[in-house]
Amino acid sequence: xxYLLFLLVWYALVGTVFIVLGLPLVIVASGVFLVLCTxxxxxxxxxxxxxxxxxxxxxxPQPPGVPAYVHYLSGPAGRDLRQVARxxxxxxxxxxxxxxxxxxxxxxxxxxxxxxxxxGVLLAAGxxxxxxxxxxxxxxxxxxxxxxxxxxxxxxxxxxxLLRGLDLGLSxxxxxxxxxxxxxxxxxYPAYDCxxxxxxxxxxxxxxxxxxxxxxxxxxGYRMPTLLLLGSHRMTAWCxxxxxxxxEGAGTAREIVIPMLxxxxxxxxxxxxxxxxxxTGGERSGISATTADEPTGNALAQMQEAxxxxxxxxxxxxxxxxxxxSFNLGGGRVRRLVHIYDPPGEDFGDSARLQARRFLRGxxxxxxxxxxxAIPDVWNSLNPQxxxxxxxxxxxxxxSYIFEQVxxxxxxxxxxxxxxxxxxxxxxxxxxxxxxxCAGLGDGNDAVRGxxxxxxxxxxxxxxxxxxxxxxxxxxxTARFTPAGTDQNVHDLLKWTLGRYxxx
Numbered sequence: 001x002x003y004l005l006f007l008l009v010w011y012a013l014v015g016t017v018f019i020v021l022g023l024p025l026v027i028v029a030s031g032v033f034l035v036l037c038t039x040x041x042x043x044x045x046x047x048x049x050x051x052x053x054x055x056x057x058x059x060x061p062q063p064p065g066v067p068a069y070v071h072y073l074s075g076p077a078g079r080d081l082r083q084v085a086r087x088x089x090x091x092x093x094x095x096x097x098x099x100x101x102x103x104x105x106x107x108x109x110x111x112x113x114x115x116x117x118x119x120g121v122l123l124a125a126g127x128x129x130x131x132x133x134x135x136x137x138x139x140x141x142x143x144x145x146x147x148x149x150x151x152x153x154x155x156x157x158x159x160x161x162l163l164r165g166l167d168l169g170l171s172x173x174x175x176x177x178x179x180x181x182x183x184x185x186x187x188x189y190p191a192y193d194c195x196x197x198x199x200x201x202x203x204x205x206x207x208x209x210x211x212x213x214x215x216x217x218x219x220x221g222y223r224m225p226t227l228l229l230l231g232s233h234r235m236t237a238w239c240x241x242x243x244x245x246x247x248e249g250a251g252t253a254r255e256i257v258i259p260m261l262x263x264x265x266x267x268x269x270x271x272x273x274x275x276x277x278x279x280t281g282g283e284r285s286g287i288s289a290t291t292a293d294e295p296t297g298n299a300l301a302q303m304q305e306a307x308x309x310x311x312x313x314x315x316x317x318x319x320x321x322x323x324x325x326s327f328n329l330g331g332g333r334v335r336r337l338v339h340i341y342d343p344p345g346e347d348f349g350d351s352a353r354l355q356a357r358r359f360l361r362g363x364x365x366x367x368x369x370x371x372x373x374a375i376p377d378v379w380n381s382l383n384p385q386x387x388x389x390x391x392x393x394x395x396x397x398x399x400s401y402i403f404e405q406v407x408x409x410x411x412x413x414x415x416x417x418x419x420x421x422x423x424x425x426x427x428x429x430x431x432x433x434x435x436x437x438c439a440g441l442g443d444g445n446d447a448v449r450g451x452x453x454x455x456x457x458x459x460x461x462x463x464x465x466x467x468x469x470x471x472x473x474x475x476x477x478t479a480r481f482t483p484a485g486t487d488q489n490v491h492d493l494l495k496w497t498l499g500r501y502x503x504x
Contacts, residue, residue: 044087067201067219068211160208181324182244184358190237196222247292247326253335262369263395264345267427270479274486292326354409365421371395377456381437400461421471430478448474
């Protein structure tokens with residue numbers, strides 16, 4: 001009985017000493033394993049987030065067809081988190097295997113005494129406790145990282161839509177819309193060439209999104225602005241629909257779309273050229289403008305050369321695509337981007353061709369060029385010799401027919417003509433001033449209107465014009481160029497047409 005009591009006390013004492021002395025050993029072993037695993041996590045984070053060792057690089061796939069790097073929060077961040085988790089798990093398993101091998105060789109090898117086995121048990125218990133603690137710590141770290149990434153992702157998305165909305169809202173408040181001068185589509189946002197002169201990549205939509213918030217990084221490494229507010233308009237812009245060049249500064253000023261209306265040989269092209277010369281000359285009209293794109297500058301230069309060489313700008317080919325002649329108006333209190341369209345006269349005799357001209361739907365004002373020689377009363381008043389002389393420059397259809405065709409098709413397109421202005425330009429005043437039927441025809445609005453309505457039998461056309469359009473004015477003009485410049489009435493026509501849209 002005494003022996004059993006002695007053994008009980010002895011083992012209790014030994015167990016107490018074992019626990020008292022072994023507990024710190026367990027804690028130390030647990031702490032060491034936690035530190036080792038924490039080190040593995042930090043190394044994995046360094047390798048995944050940029051401080052990588054050879055052979056540990058993480059491939060970042062490029063988006064197909066988009067020559068830009070994905071924004072960090074829209075893809076790379078998730079891949080980095082997964083890579084951190086993968087590398088951490090791999091290193092922790094490696095560390096656990098190393099620790100197990102070390103414990104087995106040092107404390108559990110065959111033939112070792114009970115003392116070393118006891119120490120091994122304590123160390124193993126510490127390692128197990130450390131593994132449990134590490135698992136809990138790493139779980140909270142992973143959840144924290146996911147939470148931070150999620151918050152940043154939500155904030156980035158909110159900022160993305162805020163920036164887009166701000167850019168769109170300011171454009172709407174300023175009445176700015178983008179129209180392709182070539183295919184006439186409304187453009188939500190242009191495509192832009194990378195500003196790096198050594199790069200040839202084109203970016204179709206640089207607005208804040210998956211590929212950047214304030215800046216987009218091209219494959220070449222160049223950082224591009226994503227908003228008009230940040231200067232994207234200074235890059236070379238292209239239409240995303242037809243890939244034609246957009247006007248310089250598109251998206252920074254309100255557009256004014258002005259189609260020229262009139263029959264073949266009515267003088268639309270000459271009138272357009274006179275309006276262009278008036279805008280870019282600017283001394284007498286007070287309007288200062290520059291060509292807004294290279295195609296406009298080249299086309300005007302070619303027409304000027306043809307006019308100087310043979311006295312004619314050449315006929316607008318019916319099969320040609322109609323590209324706008326674009327001008328940037330500045331120098332005053334307002335800036336505007338003016339698009340003047342000069343469709344071929346054949347369009348106005350073919351409803352299908354006219355319906356295909358999208359720019360008519362977005363027009364703000366129209367210039368209706370009236371050839372006086374196409375008015376039956378004027379033509380019939382000429383003697384046979386004058387008719388032979390003017391037959392080559394006479395329009396094939398009367399202006400009343402052309403106007404009815406235009407009006408019918410505009411109504412069919414859903415264009416509210418009552419909200420539009422129409423400048424009626426009776427042209428070739430330099431050729432008709434000496435004709436008896438034009439005697440007394442002055443330059444003022446009332447004089448021209450009265451002549452059309454009361455003298456040459458165009459009363460029905462005049463009534464239809466004034467009933468259909470909200471604002472109408474009549475001009476007696478010539479597109480002839482003189483050393484003094486263009487005709488003063490062309491200046492007046494231009495100022496009246498643009499004045500309704502804030503240009504003065």
